[in-house]
Amino acid sequence: MSKPFAFLVACALMGYAGAAAAVSNEVAQARPAAGAPASAPRPSPTFAQMTDGGCCAQPFFSADGRYVLFLDKPAATAPVGIWAVAVDAPLSPPTLFTERLGPFSRDLSLALDLQDGQTVIERLRDGKRWTINNGGRPVIFSPDSRRIAWTVVQEVGGFDARRAQIYVADVDGRRARLVATRFGGGPLGWLPDSRRLLVGGRASRSDPSPTLAILDVDAGAVRPLVAVERLRGAAISPDGRMLAYFVAQARDAAQNGVFLLDLTHPSPVPQRLNFFGAYRWRDAGRLLYIPLRPGAPGDELWQLDVATGRSERLIAADAGSPFKIANGDWDVARDGAKIVFLSARDRNLWLVTLP
């Protein structure tokens, strides 16, 4: 540990303050620099240690943002399940949230499971379970929890050329139908209307490059957006208007980087951002990001205002801060006010309350 554990506990009790002064313009293309830095300094984020004893990996928030959730079995006699610590009660003993493990629908009303090789969905409210006839494949729930999509991927050939058949059904498994076939790609996520899927890959084997496209599953229509080679890390903004993604090791190095794409534009042009690193949407207009800086004393958290193109640093790199993320494990609460992360300092979960 780079700092005494007592220091980290003090952070939790007193609220560790990260620096918040830096401002820059992060959108390299198309967007003009906007405005001067705010005159009054923004309040600093505060930190709270949520768990102890080196617990736990892959945290996420409850739909209402009141709980930090994680898969655990905290004692030999305890059930395995999703355990919870209330965000307003750091270091309180975790309580069992549900014995279902998910994946879950966005509102956490439905859980996915595999039973005897069959895909099963359970409605957590009343425990009703039903089987999806899809060969035991995982599904992705639409945002309104009324539809599911899954992919049947060819098991042979290069990963960039494998046929992916995309199926959609009602959440009860009825009206299952093949809605599209892509090669070397598949669904990247539902748009908020639960009617359209963002898909990647080639439309046919002979296509020279993969294309990002929006698939209307009701109309069966595909709207190509832009050709993107080696697209990864697709993250749709909460309002469905923007996509963040990254490209690495493309044949044309000019294509590499983190990009934003306006999904509402009829002919969107990717906007390269002036950083490379991890990112999550805070809300419809703000992207949180952590530049990749190996060897830095800690992680930095920045926030990009998409409308203005202006970035500001919310947390500075500091060897004394718990903000050094392990495993890439971090999640943003639905209300955008909080982050939970697994700290590389002590392997515990920490909560950041953002200004």
Add this chain to the structure above:
Amino acid sequence: MAQEKAGAVFGLPFAEPPGPDTWLLGQAYGNTTGAFARRREWYRAGQGIHFGIDFSARCGTPIVAIGDGVVLKVDAPEHGSAPHNLLIAHPNGYVSLYGHLLERPPLRVGQRVRRGEVIGLTGDPDLTCTSRPHLHLEIRDRTLGRAFNAHRLIDADWDALMLIGAFGRGFQRDLDDPRKWQTVFDQPDVRFGWPLINEFRNTWPRDWN
């Protein structure tokens, strides 16, 4: 954490820093979800886990030796990682294996190499250079029968590297002990040819088709 750096006696296999134009961490060593799904095929030989570290990089990216040593084998198909591989024996008793190389390395058995010296080029196991070009790097013992958790032996900021690029996100859970093997540093060493260590009675993510 400090103890995780204590045994890090090797360097990274690239001279350039990580980034979108150079290389990124592709798949960690250990019981990754991706390896678990292939435990009975690709990774059976290494007890079912990913017994090396994958670094994503374009075909033809220069690879450097992670430590001083002597070339032990060139193109040894019995150790996997086709189409070309290279093994270097190090004076500290470890052997590094560089797999999925683009071409046969221009080195001869017994030749001395220095840490940081270019020893080969990255390739693609699917031979297309568009499917999944990457370097597969293992660290074994001198008998070649045991693979070590290479994250513990290579001096790098693995936490930073895990932030972006990994394609086998997260580690598979043994639901009888879900905290086991959940970071890059606590992944187990393996012995080749020994039984699988991840045939869990109950596991998560589920063993999807």
